[in-house]
Amino acid sequence: MSSNGTSPAPRWAALARDTNETKIQLAINLDGGAFPDDTDSRLIESLKAEGHASQSSKSQTISLNTGIGFLDHMLHALAKHAGWSLAIVCKGDLHIDDHHTAEDVCIALGYAFAKALGTPTGLARFGSAYAPLDEALSRAVVDLSNRPYSVIDLGLKREKIGDLSCEMIPHCLQSFAQGARVTMHVDCLRGFNDHHRAESAFKALAVAIRQATSRVAGREGEVPSTKGTLTA
Numbered sequence: 763m764s765s766n767g768t769s770p771a772p773r774w775a776a777l778a779r780d781t782n783e784t785k786i787q788l789a790i791n792l793d794g795g796a797f798p799d800d801t802d803s804r805l806i807e808s809l810k811a812e813g814h815a816s817q818s819s820k821s822q823t824i825s826l827n828t829g830i831g832f833l834d835h836m837l838h839a840l841a842k843h844a845g846w847s848l849a850i851v852c853k854g855d856l857h858i859d860d861h862h863t864a865e866d867v868c869i870a871l872g873y874a875f876a877k878a879l880g881t882p883t884g885l886a887r888f889g890s891a892y893a894p895l896d897e898a899l900s901r902a903v904v905d906l907s908n909r910p911y912s913v914i915d916l917g918l919k920r921e922k923i924g925d926l927s928c929e930m931i932p933h934c935l936q937s938f939a940q941g942a943r944v945t946m947h948v949d950c951l952r953g954f955n956d957h958h959r960a961e962s963a964f965k966a967l968a969v970a971i972r973q974a975t976s977r978v979a980g981r982e983g984e985v986p987s988t989k990g991t992l993t994a
C-alpha cells in the first residue's frame with residue numbers, strides 16, 4: 763500500500779523491438795500477474811500456444827520462445843525466481859548463429875525491466891543472493907544504480923549448452939545490465955557441470971533482483987540514495 767492508501771502502480775512494460783537481425787515482442791510484470799494493455803497482439807497470440815518454456819501459476823505467467831531452448835530455460839529460471847510474469851517471442855537470424863538473438867533478447871529484457879521499474883523510489887535498491895544447483899554455487903550482487911556496469915565470471919568450459927554458445931551466456935547478462943541500467947556482479951564460485959553453473963547463476967541473479975526491487979515499508983516515495991537522486 764502506498765502512503766495515500768491506494769495500491770501501488772503496476773510495475774509492468776511491453777515492447778516490440780524490430781531490426782534486420784531480430785524481431786522481438788516482450789511483456790513483463792515485475793510483481794507477477796497480468797501483462798499491460800499495450801502488449802503486442804503477436805505476443806498475446808503466442809501465449810495461447812506452448813512456448814519452449816511455459817508455466818502458468820496463480821501468481822505468474824511465463825512463456826518464452828526465443829528459438830534457443832537453453833536461453834528460454836535460463837530466462838525461465840530468472841523470471842520464476844524473480845517473481846516476474848514474462849513473455850518473450852523472438853524471430854532471429856539463427857541461420858547465422860545464436861549471437862544476435864541471444865544478445866538482443868537480453869537487451870530488450872533489460873529495457874523492459876527499466877521501463878517497468880520506472881523511478882526506483884521506496885525500494886531496497888541493493889540485492890545479493892547465493893543459489894546452488896547441486897554441486898554448483900553462484901553469487902549475484904545487484905544495485906539499481908542507473909549506472910550500467912557488469913562483472914560476470916561464470917567459468918564455463920564447454921563450447922555450447924544446447925544451442926546456446928557458452929560465450930553468449932556472460933554476454934547475455936552484460937546486455938541485460940546495459941539495458942536495465944543496473945550494476946551487477948555475478949560469479950559462479952564452484953561446480954563441475956556447465957548447465958548447473960549457468961543455471962545457478964541465473965537463479966542467484968533472480969533472487970538478488972527480487973530483493974533489490976522489493977518495496978520497503980515506510981519508505982514510499984523516497985529515493986534510496988545519499989545523492990537524493992538515481993536519475994542524474
Ligand SMILES: [Mn+2]
Nearest residue numbers: 861862865933
Ligand atoms: Mn554482441
